[in-house]
Amino acid sequence: MRPRVVCGIAAAVALFATACGSGGGGSSDQGTPAAAGTAAPAAAYPVKVADCMGKETTVTKAPTKIVTSNAASLELLLRLGAGDRVIGTGFPPGKGTLPADLADQGAKVPVLGDKTIPKEKLLGSGADLYLDTFSAMPIMGGGATGPSEQEFAAAGIQHVFLLSTACAGTPKAAKAPRTDLAEIENDIRRLGAVTGTAARAEELVTGMEKQIGEVRTALAGVPDAQRPSYFVFDFDAGTKQPVSVCGRQIANAVITQAGARNVFADCDADFKPGSWEDVVAKNPDWIQLAVRNRGSEEATRKAFDDAEAFLKGFPATQGLKAVQEGHFVRVGSEVTTIAGVRNADAVRQIAATIHPTLVKNGQ
Template identity: 90%
Template sequence: MRPRVVCGIAAAVALFATACGSGGGGGQSVSVTAQAAPTGGSYPVTVADCAGKDTTISKAPTKIVTSNAASLEMLLRLGAGDRVIGTGFPPGKGSLPADLAEQGAKVPVLGDKSIPKEKLLGSGADLYVDTFGAMPMMGGGATGPSPEEFAAAGIQHVYLLSTACAGTPKAAKAPRTDLAAVEDDIRRLGAVTGTAARAEELVTGMEKQIGEVRTALAGVPEDKRPGYFVFDFDAGTKQPTAVCGRQVANAVISLAGARNVFADCDADFKPGSWEDVVAKNPDWIQLAVRNRGSEEATRKAFDDAEAFLKGFPATQGLKAVQEGHFVRLGSEVTTIAGVRNADAVRQIAATVHPDLVKNGQ
């Protein structure tokens, strides 16, 4: 994918639209260990990075910096938001849920995109939660601080493995079909911040919601699952971007009883062509626009995305377009790792299987 999508899906992380990477298959192993029960704030806690290298957290962090809105939202939900002293790629207007928006807006922005190295190292943080890992286009790898520089600044460096590990040799190659890696990340941050009990509550809520959908769809055979295409309207219309098997959205779609038509591409995202989309001829198309900050503006964005597909010669004959099979669901909850992935599972399932799943029930 890389160069073009920096201007589309990957850059959209800045506005809390997408996560530019993911693990694969059934999820990455978290490798969290502690000296006491995981429901307490017990230390030391040891967590592994994408290469399996351990970091030991000896006490609860008090000054946390996040690389983007994905890890920020997780910390807000865990009740550790008052310890976040800065973030990069801040949440876009309207992208955080209402109950978190006010607190999220108070977090200082250290970088509209990736945080400059000098600012990160001089932030006074004792913990940096990294969504991107070694992705150069997101400020990782050679452009980010080295392990030695983090150590010299007194900053411990941990990762969201569900999003940071897609390009590493240890990344699973099979399509992701569950949210285990996302749930593991929530547990990781809970263990690291001493909010493990809250993390288990969040994961339990996700699993309950997903379990209800799974039970409702148990009778739907694999070959009867409708084909599903995520249309990232905000990435541009000249060349569509395929959401591939390693992306968290593939798990969301699979759990919702649909079939990602680009699940077979061994990546997180990949540049495609309209010829590819036409060849797949999806049964449903998700209009994955980003939250515009108001209900009216977001609705207009959905309308514009739908109007494009209906008017564009290459797509107006697609089955989904002809039948009006559109799913109006934002990018944020579909392609970025977080608790709301479970909400997306239910919403998609309720749309494509309305006789079996009811939204909000």
């Protein structure tokens, strides 16, 4: 499954090539970056953080030279005001994909690898901390494996994970479907503690919770059984075999908070290969056209148009309820499937589309 999915949503998890195609960089007030280089008081350390297996790393002082595995990690550091400490990244952000207020600073970060950073380059980067979105996902670099924990230690690099994404496909991941953004918020707080930007992290989380709370309040009177069923169509993975976004994936939480029911929430994974027969059997009320940002509004709009045209013209899907009723959600795959502040924007945008009388204009 993994080698195929890397072409679509899982590639978005790696590449983080875009923001929401219909909403640009997101409009929530938590997006404004704090002053760069915010330092932590000495009393904030040591900070203990765990990996997906529960093994702890102790950070004794604020890192000054950080390398990020991809643009998702990079964006979080930029939002926290620690962007001036990032000395390199893998999977760099694509053109026009970071929010406008972060784009210039993000573009200045050296690219150490167009995909996964080569092992030797990462170990020789001079970093004192490596922020990893992926955990053990060798296919992200075309088959190469990253440094061992012993090699990281020998190079003086502390290895910290974004647990909400790195752990989703591991045996340690929670078996129950993910229904809220608590793990993403915990990642932001954890990263704030590690980088000495805890106050800014709390501001970001508060902004997310305010936005999601407004949606939750607006939808409080809608019983679970009356919430529409929802399918995420990963157009960029190809059209021969659809990919199921399962219960462990961040998107399941986004969909749930937006007042819908993911039709594949019961599959115990993050992503899983599916079939059009499965989708037809579910007959979703709404379909998200999950495409990656193409670098411009015009190109991204065309990608949404192409995804919609496929569903309308494909014999297996043209009779689906959502297709017949034109119930399409144009929200990009990145803000739905990758951990970050903009997950809250996706909740708002999806809710405003499928519950327009309750959540007007995203408010």
